[in-house]
Structure formats: structure tokens, C-alpha cells
Amino acid sequence: MSETIYDRLAALGITLPEAPAPAANYVPYIQTGKLLFISGQVPLVNGAIEVTGTVGDDVSLEVAQDQARICAINILAQANAATGGDLSKVKQIVKLGGFVACTNDFSNQPEVINGASNLMADVFGTAGQHARFAVGTNALPRGVCVEIDAVIELH
Numbered sequence: 338m339s340e341t342i343y344d345r346l347a348a349l350g351i352t353l354p355e356a357p358a359p360a361a362n363y364v365p366y367i368q369t370g371k372l373l374f375i376s377g378q379v380p381l382v383n384g385a386i387e388v389t390g391t392v393g394d395d396v397s398l399e400v401a402q403d404q405a406r407i408c409a410i411n412i413l414a415q416a417n418a419a420t421g422g423d424l425s426k427v428k429q430i431v432k433l434g435g436f437v438a439c440t441n442d443f444s445n446q447p448e449v450i451n452g453a454s455n456l457m458a459d460v461f462g463t464a465g466q467h468a469r470f471a472v473g474t475n476a477l478p479r480g481v482c483v484e485i486d487a488v489i490e491l492h
Contacts, residue, residue: 342424345460346413356418357381357411360478366419368491372431375415375487379478380407389480393443396482401437405452408485409433412453413460416489430457431488433469438477446471453485 346353359365359376366375380388388404390396396404412433413424420426435450437443450471457465477484 342427342460349456349459351410353410353414353417354381354383356414357384366415368419371428371491373416373419373487373489373491375412375419375489377434377436377484377486378408378411378415379481379484380404381411382407386479386481388482390482391438391440392445392449392482393440398445398448401449401482402452404481404483405435405450405485406456408483409453409456412485412487416487420491426491427461427489428464428492429490430461430465430467431490432467433457434486435469435471436477436484437471437473438475438480438482439473443473446473449483450485452483 356365363376366373388396388400392398392401416427417424433450433453435453437446437449450469454469457467
């Protein structure tokens with residue numbers, strides 16, 4: 338297949354942003370051996386949070402899925418920075434960890450995090466299939482409704 342990861346991103350209408358800077362005392366990613374651990378990414382767009390709230394209350398499932406997709410784009414931006422601008426170094430998306438700020442009775446966290454999982458599959462094909470968790474919580478940093486971290490294996 339001559340189509341590159343960047344071609345797939347372009348076909349999806351995605352231009353990777355600059356990797357977001359950490360908001361506190363941590364690093365945005367760290368590599369150990371062939372594993373790249375990406376810190377939790379929130380749905381920043383142009384350095385700003387556009388949606389805050391609680392899924393099942395003032396944030397719909399569809400908006401939350403879109404916010405998860407933005408988190409995945411930011412994960413890819415961090416991976417791009419970590420690989421020196423060469424996402425072809427990604428061998429496998431190993432795991433995504435998804436947190437959803439939601440009401441006590443909301444139980445569709447997996448469907449929210451599908452916004453990120455679907456993007457990884459669209460971009461990387463079978464190498465984008467991953468293990469994951471999707472859990473609900475009462476609050477997330479800066480009032481966002483979704484935060485996702487990742488473990489990625491490099492070639």
C-alpha cells in the first residue's frame with residue numbers, strides 16, 4: 338500500500354496540530370524501549386477547550402464522541418512529536434484509556450471513547466486496533482468531558 342498515514346489523515350480532513358504542552362508537572366510522552374506512553378490528552382483545539390460539562394447532563398453522546406476524536410488527534414500529535422514527525426514508526430496502537438465525565442446514570446462510556454478508537458482504526462488500519470478501557474468519573478481537568486491516554490508500540 339503506497340498510501341501513507343499522512344495521506345489517510347488528509348483524506349479524513351485532519352491536519353495534526355502542534356503537540357499540546359502539558360498543563361502541570363508531567364511530560365506529554367515518554368518512551369521506554371519500543372513503547373511510547375502518551376499522557377492523557379484533553380480535547381484542546383488551537384490551544385483552547387471548546388466544550389465543558391457532563392455527559393448525560395449538558396453534553397450529548399454525539400458531542401462527547403467528537404470530543405474523544407479530538408483527544409485522539411492530540412494523541413497523534415504527541416506521537417508525531419515523539420517520532421520526529423514520522424508516524425510510519427508506529428507499529429501498533431496498544432491501548433487507549435478513556436475517562437468520561439458523566440452523570441451517575443450514564444452508562445455509554447464505551448460509545449463515547451469509540452470516537453477515538455474509530456479514528457485510530459481509520460488512520461492505522463489493523464495496527465490501530467487496541468485494548469482499552471472506558472470509565473465514567475465525576476469530573477475531569479478544566480471541566481472537559483473526555484480525557485484519553487495511549488500506549489503505542491514503535492518499530
